[in-house]
Amino acid sequence: MSPPLRIGLAGLGTVGAGVIRLLEANAALVASRAGRPIRVTAVSARDRHRERGIDLAGLAWEDDAGRLATREDVDVVVELVGGADGPALTLARETLAAGRPLVTANKAMLAHHGVELATLSDEAGAPLRFEAAVAGGIPVIKGLREGAAANHLSSVHGILNGTCNYILTRMAADGLEFGPVLKDAQEHGFAEADPGFDIDGIDAAHKLAILASLAFGSRPDFASVAIEGIRGVALVDIREAARLGHEVRLVGRAERLGDSLAQSVAPCLVPRTHPLAAVTGPLNAVVVEGDFVGRLTFTGRGAGAGPTASAVVADLIAIARGEAGPAFSMPAARLAALPPAPPAARSGRFYLRLTVLDRPGVLAELTAALRDAGVSIESLVQPAPGPDDLALVVMVTHECAEPAARAAVAAMARLDSVTGAPLLMPILPAEG
């Protein structure tokens, strides 16, 4: 058997410790799949003395992660430091510039600096792999880069953030509002103490930008993702969605519209027959539509030490086998700079919920706002009398351009009779 592939591992949090544990527990299996042993030789983290439940004896230690890039006893660097910039980016640049393969789980860094790093990778002939950056253990990067490689893809949709999915499905299952479920999720480790990155949709948007690049052969373009989180989703929305035969999910969507690219993260109504509707709790799932393969769905655990370590080591096995290939499925220089789709190019049906003063004439004002925006409605219900003098109104629009729906909502929000922020959610079609 060939000599071991020697790993320099930066970042010893949950995932880093998971990688060390996996490489120990499944050493023989990994060696047989890789054609050679894979062994961590050097590590770096902020605190050398923290208790991690793993044995670091025999591993070289670097206080400065950047030094892993050039150590003589390291063949491949695994970057699990996190953060779009800072030490993670320095390490990534130096590793690739030194001609060494880099494996990373860092979606923020790839979403912001993917093209630069892919270019470095191409120039140095040093593989850059990041299966763990999107959807944890699900081999969806491989699925897009390789599995669906023969297809022109029209769209990629996904449930890309387990925290949001856990919160939304708990709200539905237990009939609870957003606040208490978030608090409970934080207490049980399903949400961070500072949850904004997850619940405001940023994390999902980082992942979506990476998926879109792979799907469409375009440059990762995080800045163009329209992002909306789940703070505005109330229990009544989940109940009304259910009445309409839908589940509420935070969905990242990237679609090729002509020569432009539409990217968004937003809570959506997903028809119960759609594969994303069945994805519950902390699971992630990605659905792609290809011109020959049709619809493919990949489902699994989107986070956690075990699944993420599984993805990191899958990349290491591929590198050990000599399977490189360009980072984003084609050389960085050939990635297209697709312009963001104009808002008017996006259309669909929408769910709209408002809180209004319970007095005569309100519906006339609302329907006038819709008429003025050129939006027609398929249904309108007033689910239940609200507290005080408030009432809820839930509408489903016919197919319309998204800017028209947004204009109608903006006009309604300006009405004296409308209180609080209206919620607008796209309704996904069952097919396509």
Add this chain to the structure above:
Amino acid sequence: MSPPLRIGLAGLGTVGAGVIRLLEANAALVASRAGRPIRVTAVSARDRHRERGIDLAGLAWEDDAGRLATREDVDVVVELVGGADGPALTLARETLAAGRPLVTANKAMLAHHGVELATLSDEAGAPLRFEAAVAGGIPVIKGLREGAAANHLSSVHGILNGTCNYILTRMAADGLEFGPVLKDAQEHGFAEADPGFDIDGIDAAHKLAILASLAFGSRPDFASVAIEGIRGVALVDIREAARLGHEVRLVGRAERLGDSLAQSVAPCLVPRTHPLAAVTGPLNAVVVEGDFVGRLTFTGRGAGAGPTASAVVADLIAIARGEAGPAFSMPAARLAALPPAPPAARSGRFYLRLTVLDRPGVLAELTAALRDAGVSIESLVQPAPGPDDLALVVMVTHECAEPAARAAVAAMARLDSVTGAPLLMPILPAEG
């Protein structure tokens, strides 16, 4: 760009024509992903003059497929002839022996001769790839070989035959019996004129033997798959399953039990919360359970020209990129010869349906048979009065060893009061 990868294509049925169509329609995309153009140069089929809707001008023709193995203008052979033996096997052997990569969709050949062909592949250093052989366009071979490569897998389950899944879900949706649905499926091209290969479970068993080999690093062992098809499933079974919160699906299951391997294809009761329950119509799906990654589910179209061509060309792209790797994820010589699990090692809950004479004392006879076999029951219902003097009895057992359940059924089948063949179906657990 490098010179084209030249393909010799044997078999110009639906899938072969689909491959030619895909390579034409998506030529630029495929070249950019592969790093070089992929071009068919020579073809072979039984009838040169059949109308296939594709242009064969400019392609060399061979009446004898075997000659593709050694033509000077062929780099890779794609075998789409089909059949476990005969011309397909001859072509496969000669191609690999000549040191040329082989791509095939032939599950029967791989299930029966996989070790021999993988050994030839290893000896000659000629890649053998077969993404299209299992689950059509779903990249599940890649998912097991590479995506989940770092994991010890405990099980792989799948809906591997679209014809059976179409029939079972149509029966449920339309309230029809097996016979009329099969007839309708045949008229609409969802079932073959001679449907035995599909509905008797053989096709699913071929695919399962391949998946099991990849999942467990073992030699494909088709002969040890316990196979049962769907002819015995009646509408009443689907209705009773629904009452119990389950769907009926033809499931291929491979599990590692200690040092042995349990493989079966049988109609099963799948809990509605299980990912396979949501798989309807002609879709396929595969669920694997790994020690680090947890449960992964891959879903998509399991057959048809487009999806299968997508899988064939994905393999060609990998070969063009120089990504070889051993056929069954490790060298053939190192594949384990796992003995088949003894029947007693398999246990679970079972669904049992019998038709009995509607007379006193019958239930006493049935429950005595269960007691004698050591099987206890969780529930017993008599769904509806049958025609004539017949009644149906549906039972759900507690967890028991499979041979005990089979012994009880055999004893019941011998009773004078039991008419027709009883049906025994495993009930899958929701988790694991």
